[in-house]
Amino acid sequence: MAVTVSIPTILRTHTDGEKSVExxxxxLAEVIEDLESRHGGIAGRLISKGSLxxxxxxxxxxxxxxxxxxxxxxxxxxxxxxxxxxxAGGMR
Amino acid sequence: MWVHTxxxxxxxxxxxxxxxxxxxxxxxxxxxxxxxxxxxxEACGVIAGPEGSDRPERHIPMRxxxxxxxxxxxxxxxxxxxxxxxxxxxxxxxxxxxxxxxTEAYPSRTDIAYASEPEAHYVLVSTRxxxxxxxxGPEFRSYRIVDGVVxxxxxxVVETYMFAHTGADDVPDHDLLA
Numbered sequence: 341m342a343v344t345v346s347i348p349t350i351l352r353t354h355t356d357g358e359k360s361v362e363x364x365x366x367x368l369a370e371v372i373e374d375l376e377s378r379h380g381g382i383a384g385r386l387i388s389k390g391s392l393x394x395x396x397x398x399x400x401x402x403x404x405x406x407x408x409x410x411x412x413x414x415x416x417x418x419x420x421x422x423x424x425x426x427x428a429g430g431m432r
Numbered sequence: 433m434w435v436h437t438x439x440x441x442x443x444x445x446x447x448x449x450x451x452x453x454x455x456x457x458x459x460x461x462x463x464x465x466x467x468x469x470x471x472x473x474e475a476c477g478v479i480a481g482p483e484g485s486d487r488p489e490r491h492i493p494m495r496x497x498x499x500x501x502x503x504x505x506x507x508x509x510x511x512x513x514x515x516x517x518x519x520x521x522x523x524x525x526x527x528x529x530x531x532x533x534x535t536e537a538y539p540s541r542t543d544i545a546y547a548s549e550p551e552a553h554y555v556l557v558s559t560r561x562x563x564x565x566x567x568x569g570p571e572f573r574s575y576r577i578v579d580g581v582v583x584x585x586x587x588x589v590v591e592t593y594m595f596a597h598t599g600a601d602d603v604p605d606h607d608l609l610a
Contacts (some may be wrong), residue, residue: 349524350548395546397508404508424515425548427494427528430474430503431535432542 343371343415346422354382363421368400369411371421386423387411397424435460435557435572437587451585453553453574455479455488455527460589464570466493467531467557474504475557479527480518487593488526488553501533503542527574529555536560537571539582547577553585 342362347355355361361379365371376383386396391410398405399422405413415421459479467475476496479488492514497507506514518524528549532540537556539547547554558571576583 348548350550395548397511399508399512402512404512406508422512422515424511426505426508426546427476427478427511428498428503428505428546429530429543430498430500430540431532432502432540 343417344420345371345375346420348424350425351382351385351423354379354385365415367411368398368405368409368413368415368421371415372411395426397426398422399424435464435569435589437572437589438584439586451576451583452588453488453527453555453585454486454588454590454593456593457589457591459488459491459527460572462491462493463529463555464557464572467559467570470496470531471559472501472533473499474501474531474533476504476506476528476530478514478525479529480521480523481526483522483524486526486551490521490523504530525549525552527553527555529557531557531559533558534560537573539575539577544577544580544582550576550578 342364344360345363346360347358352358361375363371363374365374372383372386386393386398392398392405400408400413400415401419402422405411463477463479466477469475474496475493477491477493480490480492481487482489494506494510494514496504497510498505530543535558537558539554539556543554543556554575554577556571556573556575572587574585574587576585
């Protein structure tokens with residue numbers, strides 16, 4: 341079974357406009373690697389210098405991976421992965 | 433209550449020259465009220481609307497998880513629930529707003545770095561003390577932020593979307609039915 345990955349508007353240029361794509365992997369890092377093999381460039385939008393970009397939130401089965409192991413977060417066979425851009429900003 | 437917008441028109445072509453945010457006055461009032469309520473912290477939220485309509489309709493005030501006068505961030509759990517809810521209703525974030533509490537209503541470098549909804553109108557409200565002209569009301573300005581490039585746009589505050597060139601004229605406004 342494949343993992344369903346929900347793609348935010350800003351990254352759909354990498355998925356031919358698809359809102360949701362399938363991927364394989366037992367950890368978030370493996371899922372992203374698998375995504376990159378078919379949707380080139382997407383990994384660079386999610387990871388910088390070996391860790392998750394602070395501008396994106398990634399959820400495995402609705403849990404923010406920041407609290408679930410980051411890139412090592414386990415992904416089950418029927419898991420759903422949701423990618424959302426962080427909504428944040430500030431005065432400076 | 434009135435707000436201080438800017439005339440950023442450049443050329444007079446079509447119903448609205450250049451990029452424009454058309455927004456109902458009651459939604460403007462709600463955004464300003466939220467910004468004032470949360471002052472001195474930054475306030476933030478979304479006005480969702482039907483996908484493809486560019487019509488802001490449903491106000492969702494968000495908690496500022498940073499609870500800070502200089503930074504705002506949607507809580508990650510709230511963000512997930514917000515997007516799930518919008519998806520199930522066929523909505524997108526037409527307006528993403530936040531307040532600046534001590535500076536002008538213009539996107540900061542941090543705002544620009546984080547901006548990742550190229551089709552959204554980024555609205556900024558300033559709740560800083562007005563410089564003399566109290567009658568003008570708070571600054572209420574709108575921007576497109578695409579690939580790090582900021583374009584200010586005209587804000588057209590309307591009573592109703594029925595005559596405001598925002599798509600189908602046969603879609604009634606809630607306040608006309610009330």
